[in-house]
Amino acid sequence: QVHLVESGGGLVQAGGSLRLSCEASGRSLSGYYLAWFRQTVGKERMFVSGIKWNGGTTYYADSVKGRFTISRDIAKNTVYLQLNSLKPEDTADYYCAARVYPLHTTNGGSFNYWGQGTQVTVSS
Numbered sequence: 001q002v003h004l005v006e007s008g009g010g011l012v013q014a015g016g017s018l019r020l021s022c023e024a025s026g027r028s029l030s031g032y033y034l035a036w037f038r039q040t041v042g043k044e045r046m047f048v049s050g051i052k053w054n055g056g057t058t059y060y061a062d063s064v065k066g067r068f069t070i071s072r073d074i075a076k077n078t079v080y081l082q083l084n085s086l087k088p089e090d091t092a093d094y095y096c097a098a099r100v101y102p103l104h105t106t107n108g109g110s111f112n113y114w115g116q117g118t119q120v121t122v123s124s
Helices: none
Strands: 003-007 010-013 018-025 033-039 046-052 058-060 068-073 080-084 090-097 118-123
Touching: 003 090, 018 033, 018 090, 033 068, 033 080, 046 068, 046 080, 046 090, 058 068
Parallel strands: 010 118
Antiparallel strands: 003 018, 018 080, 033 046, 033 090, 046 058, 068 080, 090 118
């Protein structure tokens, strides 16, 4: 069992930055695939970025490529998402997810564990 807790969301002006954290407990994330998704009211949860825990290969949605950076700290069992050059359309609830199989996917249904989410609001 893996328990994920996100933090770092908040209110920021357009062009600003935030760093989201997702701390995992319960077991090592070795062999897992970790990802960030985001969701706005009335819309489907969308893939933002992912990282293979072993090796650190990263993946990004086209909408955030060049602005967001995903990373992990193995010693802290934590995944980060650095959000730069934020736009109002980045406003959403951001969720961390973990998948037992170390393969990239953007399908939220393929993930085994989810955090409770952290809210990001970008004002114009």
